[in-house]
Amino acid sequence: MMRGRFLSNLIAVTLIAFGVLLILANVNVIDFDFGTIWHYLYPILFVAIGFKWLMDSLRRKGGSLLFGSLFLVLGILLLLDRFQVITFTFSDIMKLWPLLIIYIGLTMIGFPKKRGIRVVVSKDDEDTVQKTSRFSIGDKTFNEENWTLTPIDFRDAVGDYYMNLSKAYIPEKEIPIHINNWAGEIHLLIPENVACRIDASVKAGELVLFGQTADGINRTLHHESEDYKTATRKLDIHLRMKAGSIRVDRV
16 A cells, blocks of 8 residues: 555656646746656656655655665756756766765664664564664674573674673573674674584675684685584574674684
């Protein structure tokens, strides 16, 4: 239903923009031909789509703050070029890369507010999943005494993770740990008496897995304890890093 409403609004904006362009053609502000009309029309569509995504993001109804801002600014600049206020073409889009820096700065000061870590309890009320559901910035540390390890799924973040599993209460079962980071450092400390299976990779950076090291581009390391299949208490660990380092040690 929401998609249908957006489509109808987009069609409405297109018709309005087309009508405005026809008026401009009739008063000799622009020449009337399809190529010229499209030259003005698609920047208006960019503005409409960008504004919609931006508003949805601010209202927590989906959308995208980053791409909404990009489309909105791109459309406005293209329109200013069409009316000869500035010179800007579609090929100049890479000049808008500072929008990414602005976006990161806004997220660092809490705008838009990050959802952060939320806990989801399963129906049998036995497992809880600590999960980040969207882009976030900041460090996460698990180093308290007797903290309870539950299934973990962290995704799309920038920052450092430090997880001392030797201080955690680890239940007698297989526990999945998934960390997928954009940039930063992941450091895990695993007790000697806990079986584990580890799949770790970095797009660009360094991997250290129980003393085994790999660094550079697209590096991957694997490890599986000899007793993993028969162990009752074990960790199934998947670590991904786009740029940074991953380190896993035994303690």
